[in-house]
Amino acid sequence: MLIGISALLGPELLATLRAMGHGDEIALVDGNYPAEEHAHRLVRADGHHLVPVLDAILSVLPVDDVVPEALFRASVKGDPLLADPVHREMEAICAKRAPGRKVVALAGDDFYARVKAAHAIVATSEPRLYANIIIRKGVIYPPETKTP
Numbered sequence: 001m002l003i004g005i006s007a008l009l010g011p012e013l014l015a016t017l018r019a020m021g022h023g024d025e026i027a028l029v030d031g032n033y034p035a036e037e038h039a040h041r042l043v044r045a046d047g048h049h050l051v052p053v054l055d056a057i058l059s060v061l062p063v064d065d066v067v068p069e070a071l072f073r074a075s076v077k078g079d080p081l082l083a084d085p086v087h088r089e090m091e092a093i094c095a096k097r098a099p100g101r102k103v104v105a106l107a108g109d110d111f112y113a114r115v116k117a118a119h120a121i122v123a124t125s126e127p128r129l130y131a132n133i134i135i136r137k138g139v140i141y142p143p144e145t146k147t148p
Contacts, residue, residue: 006056006059008045008052008053009056016041016043016119017057017060020120021137022137022138022139023136024118024119024136026061026121027114027118027133028053028054028122028124028134029050029121029122029123029132030050030124030126030129030130032129033115033121035121036123038112038115039121039123040119040121041119041120043120043123044122045125049124049127050086050090050126051090051093051131054090054094058097062140063098063137064138064139065138066139070135070136070138072105072114072134073087073106073132074106074111074130074131075108075111076129076130077130078108078109080105080107081105084130085128086128086130087105087131090131090133111134
């Protein structure tokens with residue numbers, strides 16, 4: 001256990017988040033997603049639902065603010081115009097943790113391709129369908145230095 005770090009962020013997940021560089025992407029997927037097949041690096045978050053894991057990750061991971069789009073979600077039946085309640089929950093967490101950053105819905109094939117290219121996949125036990133999101137890592141800016 002660590003002070004100020006969610007217990008949902010285990011050692012493997014923390015190491016993965018820390019190892020990511022600017023522009024790397026991490027996908028959080030539901031229990032039905034073929035994570036083992038698609039992952040370059042797979043982190044298991046068995047027994048946990050996606051939304052709390054997303055909140056925990058965004059409490060320590062900066063979202064890229066250099067690109068216009070850095071948060072991507074799956075679509076219901078591949079249609080970006082459709083959304084389920086879980087998508088609204090994900091959007092609320094992203095609005096709280098990354099204000100001003102929109103969550104972009106991607107069509108099925110586009111989403112799958114992006115997940116397959118991700119730095120890592122976090123496989124949750126989320127039972128709801130289409131509960132998948134990708135986060136593009138940003139930077140932590142250095143503190144301003146005062147000139148003498």
